[in-house]
Amino acid sequence: MESNTHATTGAALLSTPRTRGAFGTAKNSIKVYGALSAIALLAVIVVSSSGHMVNTFMWVRAALLPVVAVLIYWMTVSASRGSRRAFERVRALAVIMPIAIIGVDLIPGICPLWYAVMQVVCMLPIIRVAFITRSSALRAAFPKRR
Incomplete structure (x- = not known):
């Protein structure tokens, strides 16, 4: 009986204007990330086609990050519909991704400065x-479990 009350409360919290607004902002931010990632991929294509050096690392990351944007967007939509698991994944990825991506770009020789700056912007x-x-x-829509 306690779980039904909790589920009803959670559903009510997901429909508040603040929660819907927060998820709307998150989804729009992920759309912007996807667009910036696509621009980064186009930049790698243009740089490569103009005869400049583009390494495999840059190609792989430039190709994968727009795909990741679609997956994170899908998880955010699922979270906005009440999926705690999707919410926790989005929450974790939103912290891990910038640290990992920017951290790797800071390793000397991995990629040129212009590409590292583009990834930071993304x-x-x-x-x-x-x-x-x-x-x-x-946090109110997805309270911690006991």
């Missing part, structure tokens, strides 16, 4: 999602 919307998923509105 991560800004994801950093915003990290803050949004830790907001009081979303």
Whole structure:
């Protein structure tokens, strides 16, 4: 009986304007991240076609990050519909991704400065999602389990 009350309360919290607004902002931020990632891929294509050096690392990351944007968006939509598991994944990825991506780009010789700067810019919307998923509105919608 306690779980039904909790489920009803959780559903009510997901439909509040603050929660819907937070998820809307998160989804828009992920769309921006996807667009920036696509631009980064186009930049790698243009640089490569103009005869400049583009290494395998840059190609792989540039190709994968737009795909990751679609997956994170899908998880965010699922979370906005009440999936705790999807919410926890988005929340974790929003912290891990910027640290991992920016951290790897800081390793000397991995990629040129222009590419590293582009990746940092791509991560800004994801950093915003990290803050949004830790907001009081979303913490209330997905309270910690005991």
